[in-house]
Amino acid sequence: MEIPQDSTGRTTLMGRVIWVILLVAALFSLYLVVHPFTPLSRLDISILDQVQLRRATHVLLLLVAGYLITSRLPAARRTVGSWVFAALTLPFLYTFWVPNVPGVDIPLAGKLMGTLAWALAVLPVLLPQIRRYTDILAALLAIAPWAYQVRYYEELVNRAVIPAGWDMAMSFTIIILVLGLVSRLLGPIMPSLVLIFLAYNMYGQYVPGTFRGAKNGIDLILGKTYNETEAGIYGLITGVSAKYLVYFTILSGLIGALGLGRVVANIALAMVGRTPQTPGRVTGIASVFMGMFSGSGAADTQFVATLTKPLYEKANYDKMIAAGLVATAGTIALITPPVLGSIAFVMVEILQISYLWVIIMAIGPMLLYLASILTFNEFYARKAKLPPVGADIELGYRYALRYSTIFIPIVLIVVMLFLGTEVSTAVYLASLAFILICYLDPTLRPAPLAEAMRSPAYKVGLPLGIGLALGGAFLPVLAGWDLGKIPVLPVTLAVLGLLLGTFVYPTLASGKVRGTIEPIALGLAEGFRQLIPIGSAIVAANLIFGMMVITGLPSKFSIFLGQVSGESLLLATLVTAVFSLILGMGVPPTATYVLTASLTAPAIIKIAAANFQGYGLEPQQAVLAATLATHMFLFYYAVLADVTPPVALSGYAAASVFKTNPILTGVYAARVALAKYIIGFFFLLSFTGTGLLILPIVQNVPGIEGWFIILERFFFTGTAIVFLAAATVGYTRRPLQRWESWVMGLLAIALFYPYPNLWMPFIPFVLGLLFFLRGESTKTPQPQAAD
Numbered sequence: 001m002e003i004p005q006d007s008t009g010r011t012t013l014m015g016r017v018i019w020v021i022l023l024v025a026a027l028f029s030l031y032l033v034v035h036p037f038t039p040l041s042r043l044d045i046s047i048l049d050q051v052q053l054r055r056a057t058h059v060l061l062l063l064v065a066g067y068l069i070t071s072r073l074p075a076a077r078r079t080v081g082s083w084v085f086a087a088l089t090l091p092f093l094y095t096f097w098v099p100n101v102p103g104v105d106i107p108l109a110g111k112l113m114g115t116l117a118w119a120l121a122v123l124p125v126l127l128p129q130i131r132r133y134t135d136i137l138a139a140l141l142a143i144a145p146w147a148y149q150v151r152y153y154e155e156l157v158n159r160a161v162i163p164a165g166w167d168m169a170m171s172f173t174i175i176i177l178v179l180g181l182v183s184r185l186l187g188p189i190m191p192s193l194v195l196i197f198l199a200y201n202m203y204g205q206y207v208p209g210t211f212r213g214a215k216n217g218i219d220l221i222l223g224k225t226y227n228e229t230e231a232g233i234y235g236l237i238t239g240v241s242a243k244y245l246v247y248f249t250i251l252s253g254l255i256g257a258l259g260l261g262r263v264v265a266n267i268a269l270a271m272v273g274r275t276p277q278t279p280g281r282v283t284g285i286a287s288v289f290m291g292m293f294s295g296s297g298a299a300d301t302q303f304v305a306t307l308t309k310p311l312y313e314k315a316n317y318d319k320m321i322a323a324g325l326v327a328t329a330g331t332i333a334l335i336t337p338p339v340l341g342s343i344a345f346v347m348v349e350i351l352q353i354s355y356l357w358v359i360i361m362a363i364g365p366m367l368l369y370l371a372s373i374l375t376f377n378e379f380y381a382r383k384a385k386l387p388p389v390g391a392d393i394e395l396g397y398r399y400a401l402r403y404s405t406i407f408i409p410i411v412l413i414v415v416m417l418f419l420g421t422e423v424s425t426a427v428y429l430a431s432l433a434f435i436l437i438c439y440l441d442p443t444l445r446p447a448p449l450a451e452a453m454r455s456p457a458y459k460v461g462l463p464l465g466i467g468l469a470l471g472g473a474f475l476p477v478l479a480g481w482d483l484g485k486i487p488v489l490p491v492t493l494a495v496l497g498l499l500l501g502t503f504v505y506p507t508l509a510s511g512k513v514r515g516t517i518e519p520i521a522l523g524l525a526e527g528f529r530q531l532i533p534i535g536s537a538i539v540a541a542n543l544i545f546g547m548m549v550i551t552g553l554p555s556k557f558s559i560f561l562g563q564v565s566g567e568s569l570l571l572a573t574l575v576t577a578v579f580s581l582i583l584g585m586g587v588p589p590t591a592t593y594v595l596t597a598s599l600t601a602p603a604i605i606k607i608a609a610a611n612f613q614g615y616g617l618e619p620q621q622a623v624l625a626a627t628l629a630t631h632m633f634l635f636y637y638a639v640l641a642d643v644t645p646p647v648a649l650s651g652y653a654a655a656s657v658f659k660t661n662p663i664l665t666g667v668y669a670a671r672v673a674l675a676k677y678i679i680g681f682f683f684l685l686s687f688t689g690t691g692l693l694i695l696p697i698v699q700n701v702p703g704i705e706g707w708f709i710i711l712e713r714f715f716f717t718g719t720a721i722v723f724l725a726a727a728t729v730g731y732t733r734r735p736l737q738r739w740e741s742w743v744m745g746l747l748a749i750a751l752f753y754p755y756p757n758l759w760m761p762f763i764p765f766v767l768g769l770l771f772f773l774r775g776e777s778t779k780t781p782q783p784q785a786a787d
Contacts, residue, residue, distance in 0.1 A: 018068045019525050025061040026253075026524035029246045033428045037482050037489040046150060052157075055234040056149045058242035059539055063142035063177055066532045070184045071135035075128035081188035082125045088195035089122050089176070091202070096172050100202055101217030110169025117141055117173040121180025125188070135184075138177055145174040145226070149234075156227040163223030171226030174233060175543065182540045185533040190587040194540050197547040204551060210560050213551050224550060231549045236349050237542040237594060241535040244345040246528065247427040251339075252294035253527025254431055257519045258438040263403050264289045265307045270400040274390030279311040280325050280377025284370050287329040291336030292410050299530065301330025301650040305657035312658075314389045319658055321380060324668030327654035328676070329373050331643040334589060335366045335636070338413045342534055343593045343635050345423075346541075350597065351631060356417045361632050361693040364714065365679060368692065371718055372673035375725035383731035405441070409433040421486055429488070432495045435520060439503050448515030449503055457509035458502075465501025472497035534590070541591040548598050558603035569607045573684055576600045577637050584641015588649075593638035597631060604630045608684060615687040617700055625696040629684045632693055636680040643669045674728050675721040675748070682717070682752045689754035692717060713754060716761045720751035723768045734776035744771055 035041055035048050047053045096106070096114055106114075120138040124131035148170045149156065156167060163171070175198075179191035201221050204213020225232045255261060268286035272278050283304055290300045305326045312322035334341035337359040344358045409430035416426035438444045445453075452458065472493025476483060483490065507516040548554055565571035576596060584592040608626035613619060643650045644666065651666035658665070670677075683692040690696035691713035697706045727744035730736045736744065750764035 014068065014072065018065060018072075021061070021065045021068065022525035022528045023521055025065060026246075026250050026528040028057070028061070029242070029250065029528075030428060030431075030524075033247075033424050034489050034492055037476065037484055039481070041482075046153060050153060051239070052229055052234050053150055053153060055238050055242050056146050058246070058535075059174075059178075059234065059238065060142055060146040061528070062241075062532055062535045062539070063181060064139045065528065066181045066185065066536055067135040067139035067142065067177075069529070069532065070181070071132050071139075073184075075131055076125075076184065078126060078128060079188070081192070082183075085179075085183055085188035085192045085195070086122050086126055088192050088199070089118060089179075091199050092172075092176075092195060093118050095202055095218045096168075096222075099218045100215070101219065104168075104217060104219045106165045106168050110166050113141075113144070114169050114172040114176070117176045121176045121183075125180070125183055131184075138180065141173065142177050145170040145177075149226075157229060160223050160227035160229075160232075161220065163219055163227055167226060168219060168222040171222035171233075175222075175225060178233070178536065178539050178543070181536050186537055186588060190537060190540055190591055193587060193591075194543050194547075197544050200553070201547050201550055211553070211556050213553070216550055221547075221550065225543065225546055228546070231546045233539060233542055233546070235542050235546060237346055237545055238539050240342060240345040240349055241531065241538045244348075244423050245342050245534060245538070246531050247424050247431075248294070248339050249531040249534070250524060250527030251427055251431050251434070252299070253525070253530060254434055254520070254523035255293050257523030257526055258434065259444070259519075260406055260434070260438065261290070261303060263406060263444070264293075265304075267400045267403060269390070270397060272390075274388050276315060276381040276386040276388050277378055278389050279308050279315050279317060279322065280381065281374060282311065283308050283326055283329045284332075284373045284377070287332045288336055288366070288370060291333030292339060292407075294333055294339060299653075300333040301327055301653040302657065304330055305654050309657055311389050315381075315386045316384075317386065318384075319660060320664060320668045321672065323651075323654040323658040323660045323665045324670075324672040325373065325377060326658070327650040327665060327669035328643055328672045329370075330650045330653065331639060332366060332369050332373075334639040334642060335362050335369065337362050337366070338410060338417065341639065342538060342590045343638055346538075346590060346593060347597075347631050347635060351627065353628075354417075355423050357628070357695055359414070359417070360695045361628065362635075364692040364694055365632070365636055365683070368679050368714075368717060368721060369673070369676050372675040372679070372721045372725065375722050376673050376729060379726050379729040379731045383729055383735065405437055406434070408437065416486070425486055425488055429486075429491060432491065435499070436495060439499070445503075446515055446519055448512035449507055452507040452510045452512050452516070453503075455506055455510050457506040461502050461505040461509075463501075464505055465498045465503070468497030468501040469494040470497075534588070537588045538590055541594040544591065545594055545598060554598045554602060557599040558606075561600055561603040562607075565603075565607070567607055569604070569611050569685060572600075572604050572607055573633065573681055576604060576634070577681065580634065580637040581641060581644050584638060584644060587641075589638040589642050592641050593634055596634045596638065601627075601630050601634060604633075604684075612687040617687065621700050625687065625690060625700060628696050629690045629693060633680050633684045640676060640680075671728065673725070675724045675752075678724070678749070678752055679717065679721075682754055686754045686756070688713065688756070691754070712758055712761075716751050716765065719765055719768070720748045723748035723751060726771070732772045734774060736771065740771060744768060 032048065032054065040048065047057050093115070097111055099106070117138070120134045120141060124134045148166065159167065179194055183191045198221065200207065200213055201216045202218060203215070205215045207213055228235065230236045265286050268282050268289060271285060272281040275281070286304050286307060287300055290303060294300055305323075308326060309322075333339075334343070340358065340362055344355070344362070347358055348355050412433055413426045413430045416429070417423065439449065442450060473490045475493060476487075476489045481489065503516055504513060507513040561572060561575065564575060579600070580592055580596045583595060605623065605626045608630060609619070609622040612622040612625050617625065651669045652662045654660075654669070655662040655665040679692070683689045687696075688709050691710040694710055697709050700706075701709060723744050726732045726736070727741045727748060730741050747764040747768040751761055751768070755761055
């Protein structure tokens with residue numbers, strides 16, 4: 001769910017309070033980047049220096065801001081899922097009051113506090129009209145577990161397995177508050193899934209067969225959830241939100257507030273010109289450009305849909321085809337480097353690999369995904385005989401070149417990651433670069449600033465800014481502070497000095513300072529606002545991860561998957577892909593990845609590694625290649641869940657702009673660029689198939705041989721995408737008969753497969769080309785939509 005921007009409007013007292021909290025939350029995250037190099041780092045401030053407490057503070061800010069925002073949203077409609085979620089909380093509440101093991105002592109006051117949390121989190125789901133007041137109380141109650149964690153942090157770590165009574169009360173409170181917020185923002189399915197895992201932990205001994213579990217006491221579950229360092233609620237996956245995602249959402253918020261989105265869109269328009277295919281081409285290219293900055297599928301879909309809707313209408317595109325194209329393209333943000341989506345950072349933490357590795361492996365799937373969109377659009381526009389359309393204003397390559405500077409911060413991120421810089425540091429510095437670029441460019445800076453810089457005060461402001469920038473840059477050096485590998489603090493102080501002197505001083509003198517500073521503040525607040533649905537879902541995913549660690553469920557599921565697939569890699573991947581897509585119908589992509597990676601990855605890696613050894617790889621090399629390919633496979637199919645009906649967030653975003661049925665839009669989005677559902681299989685089914693991921697081949701096959709495998713895979717997979725798009729639309733250089741479309745589709749599937757002998761794909765390749773030999777008869781009437 002994307003929280004409406006007007007939910008944080010500052011027209012009321014509560015709106016101003018929420019806005020201040022969002023701004024403080026963003027500034028807190030940004031300060032953590034420079035904190036190790038400031039004098040405050042020597043004071044041993046726990047919430048700044050302890051990883052666990054930084055994450056706890058991050059979760060607190062998510063909960064407080066999230067509940068205050070939801071208190072202002074329209075009351076949600078009560079559904080069957082709402083009743084299911086509420087019912088699933090009852091066993092958890094009952095076991096909290098009546099522990100399922102003897103000797104557990106929770107004080108009455110603690111039980112009452114936990115029950116209050118349950119009432120505030122769950123009852124408004126059934127009685128939406130009371131949410132306006134209960135959510136404000138829930139936001140205030142969220143402070144208690146955080147304050148308790150800060151006060152007793154060291155003691156909590158030492159008694160994770162045998163928690164005290166108040167430890168369990170605080171644990172129950174924070175768990176139920178997180179689930180309540182997730183249910184409000186993302187619906188009841190994901191929190192219900194968490195509760196099922198909790199119930200399995202407590203009463204798994206009653207499950208028959210392979211999945212029979214052990215009986216775990218409520219004390220163990222609550223203790224490890226709240227007190228544990230990496231497997232608890234403030235664990236590894238929650239750390240992804242606090243360590244990575246918040247910086248990218250802040251970056252995205254700044255880009256929106258500074259008005260750079262329109263420039264990105266115009267660059268895309270300038271690149272494609274005026275053709276019948278322009279709407280689809282702009283959709284694909286603009287989605288990639290926006291994906292470089294944001295990594296949010298639904299948000300990018302909303303933006304691109306608003307931008308391109310007039311073009312689609314002018315070109316007479318079928319409305320459902322247009323909405324499906326936009327929904328499909330918007331999802332590409334989740335696999336577009338360098339930002340990618342939250343899944344990439346979870347993968348980095350789980351596998352303990354470089355983020356740069358994930359970027360390299362995502363390039364191929366992203367390009368192929370884009371190719372599937374553009375080829376479908378190409379054939380559709382040709383078949384439907386659409387008129388050429390373009391921008392209302394003259395845009396050319398000069399425009400694209402003129403504003404290409406906005407991509408410098410993206411290049412900066414990639415270069416710094418290549419040099420081994422922390423992701424948070426790279427994105428932090430890129431955010432500063434975006435602000436500087438926007439304020440230095442006369443056509444991009446805010447209007448009040450542009451007017452103030454024409455005043456006499458600017459003659460004083462420019463040298464003042466240069467002086468403050470130099471002073472800020474040299475202050476840490478002269479003071480003897482730790483500069484680190486990257487001089488983050490000197491750069492920060494220099495940028496702040498330049499902003500204060502050159503830009504803020506002239507506007508202050510002319511009384512327009514608010515218009516200069518406000519875009520930055522709005523961008524910071526908007527960035528943290530964007531994080532709240534994603535961040536709360538990640539915290540809930542951490543709960544699932546922690547529950548699986550306790551039960552050992554992944555090993556049981558791996559045995560089950562091995563039995564079902566008969567140790568066949570094709571069947572194992574097919575079962576996993578279907579499981580991922582079904583799971584993704586109800587939970588966000590990040591949670592889908594966490595679940596599928598925990599449950600299915602071990603079995604698939606084992607089978608794939610044995611398969612890869614047949615290509616002459618050493619066991620250790622085969623395991624690494626299989627691990628990378630498996631997790632990219634799971635990453636890719638978790639992303640597809642965002643565009644697969646019935647719960648397709650990108651589909652809903654496109655439908656809201658094109659005024660189409662959301663479910664039907666999701667169906668069309670699934671059908672458009674059908675190749676996207678097939679690509680993922682074939683970079684896992686054989687070692688040569690990993691050529692689409694580049695990295696596994698480069699690591700294991702040296703020299704020209706490795707690059708030949710990579711190029712061969714991209715060539716034939718790209719051709720397969722063209723064939724499948726033609727088959728889906730029913731057009732090559734002429735309309736295809738139905739049997740011809742089916743034959744082309746089968747030839748495309750044959751081309752996707754990574755054969756051991758590199759000459760074998762030429763057979764379906766040549767056969768498919770035969771359908772392109774004959775052109776279209778001028779007497780044939782042309783339909784207006786794809787078959």
